[in-house]
Amino acid sequence: MAVYTEVPDEALEAFLAGYDIGALLSVKGIAEGVENSNFLLVTESGPYILTLYEKRVKAADLPFFLGLMEHLAARGINCPLPVKNRAGVALGELAGRPASIVTFLRGVWVRRPRMEHCAAVGEVLARLHQAAEGFAITRPNALSVAAWRPLFAMSAERADTVSQGLCSEIESELDYLEARWPAALPFGVIHADLFPDNVFFLQQQLSGVIDFYFACNDFLAYDAAICVNAWCFETDGSLNITKSRALLSGYQKVRRFTPEEVAALPLFARGSALRFLLTRLYDWLTVPPGALVVPKDPLEYYKKLRFHRHVADASAYGLDG
């Protein structure tokens, strides 16, 4: 839930005057998205999403994000398409922040994903990986294994206030993952945040993928592991293997995992569980009182991490080697 920035009327009008999308008919702040301020614009030519990039998004990364959406949309991925202003530029400034307008995607995100949703997500993830090939800009994953120890250092002192023993458990997990993280596996552009609220469905059909503001270059199978964590656990913290099998099979309908990727999947599931545990832990401990965002429960990912630690191989996720 997020609208961090109020936009003065005159500033919005001046901004929109630079675009060829017709007069403004409505603008409403959207209570979704955690990193940026999002508004649903309706103009004479239809609905759009206006995003103001808040300080957690680096302005230098915006050409990567906007260019990637354009690249993917041109290759058949149904994602928001950045709208260029009359000067041919997709990135502007509004209310002192970098700002962009993108096309509006129809669809509704699924609050309680079922097996068929997981299958569709796996498939679109693989299509996204393939469609991103040839994209000219690269962006290293700022939240991969090398970043986790410094990230944890900002929460370590107070980690045990969230759960007794959490601090030492994360430390041993960092040792384990840093020692085993692979160096060479199929690599490319990953979405890195393909949670249920970033995937739209219409009448049970996947209709679009949004929010590319964590996208980066990393191991493709790591992205699949993020999705297993995000889509295939029940609310009681148990893995639903029917869902993870569906997700991974959906992926392989488009792109087969190599044997090395299959072998790395449990490690990637552990690593991605730790990555979300760490960012949520940091947010949990630092979000100020009165903030507009309710921090997400870090312990959800602590439970997932503990599950993956007992996994022997990828068959635990329904993936046969």
Next chain:
Amino acid sequence: MAVYTEVPDEALEAFLAGYDIGALLSVKGIAEGVENSNFLLVTESGPYILTLYEKRVKAADLPFFLGLMEHLAARGINCPLPVKNRAGVALGELAGRPASIVTFLRGVWVRRPRMEHCAAVGEVLARLHQAAEGFAITRPNALSVAAWRPLFAMSAERADTVSQGLCSEIESELDYLEARWPAALPFGVIHADLFPDNVFFLQQQLSGVIDFYFACNDFLAYDAAICVNAWCFETDGSLNITKSRALLSGYQKVRRFTPEEVAALPLFARGSALRFLLTRLYDWLTVPPGALVVPKDPLEYYKKLRFHRHVADASAYGLDG
């Protein structure tokens, strides 16, 4: 900013199946409105607003609010029109809460109202007062003078933590207003919350009025005083008499105030300033940390109250008797 209730997919689908508005294409929580959860729905037949009524709105009052919007819309006020389901009913239940769908109004609310906006608001307020005549249901104003002392009792102890001396000042104000509040003046349905975020404009023309969830029966001139407080003060706390003159003239283009109403205006301005001071003070002192709503500054209305206390007569607002 408010979305208090998550709506499960299946529940929303089942709810919409009762309506004849086409299949759902999109649903997004709206970061506006403080009392209820609001969603912008897009269906095959267009955009709508879905509202889930949270506990601060009494279910027994909903027929008044929904019936009033229907009554006003039928009489030419551009306000949301409640959509009836196939059973002919505008009020349903969703996610354990009373829920309704209303039509979507085009327009943008004005962050920095100018004189011409104030004139348009005065005019639409008078038109609303006239259009509401004949509406069959009545609802006493639960936040009028009789409610202020018990409301203040819930904040009195901690009032001085917000501003030193606030407690005794409010008490003497209550004495003053209770002793002088009029008994008989033109009375009818008032909006009671016609703040800038509840009035839409399109290309400088007033395009609609929303949020009737404080509407009630009370003195018509009191509603005008609420608008003077809401629209005509600068951010530094000073009254802009050009704006208040425009607002009150706009009102009188449609409906003339009686001499008694003109005489009562300073008192109503004091009373309505106190009413918003009291509710904001209560919210300020009781909103829990981590709430999704940032409480509004009560001291804004403290300053307005102090201004009105030094007003001799309605000419201070640009209204000639």
